[in-house]
Amino acid sequence: MARKERLTGSQDRRLKRIAREKGLACFDCGSSEPVPKKEGEIRDYPDGGTEVPMRCEACEGASEIALVLSPEEAEALGLHSLGGGPEAP
Numbered sequence: 001m002a003r004k005e006r007l008t009g010s011q012d013r014r015l016k017r018i019a020r021e022k023g024l025a026c027f028d029c030g031s032s033e034p035v036p037k038k039e040g041e042i043r044d045y046p047d048g049g050t051e052v053p054m055r056c057e058a059c060e061g062a063s064e065i066a067l068v069l070s071p072e073e074a075e076a077l078g079l080h081s082l083g084g085g086p087e088a089p
């Protein structure tokens, strides 16, 4: 499932930090500071994980870098789909 998400400033900052912690790097220039793509499509995995598209600001490369969040990380960021979310246990 993919959806458009407008990220808030604090979500933006936290995603950058998580990307650094996970060691995400640009395929083109190797920069380790990708930023969330504006108007990127967030994808929910069936297992509860969430994928956020990132891009490189250093080289403006076309490559999209996928940041995969665990269900807990997505939850903490408030990125789980609002309404019709995962069924309660």
Ligand SMILES: [Zn+2]
Pocket: 026, 027, 028, 029, 030, 031, 056, 057, 058, 059, 060, 061
């Ligand atoms: Zn780059």
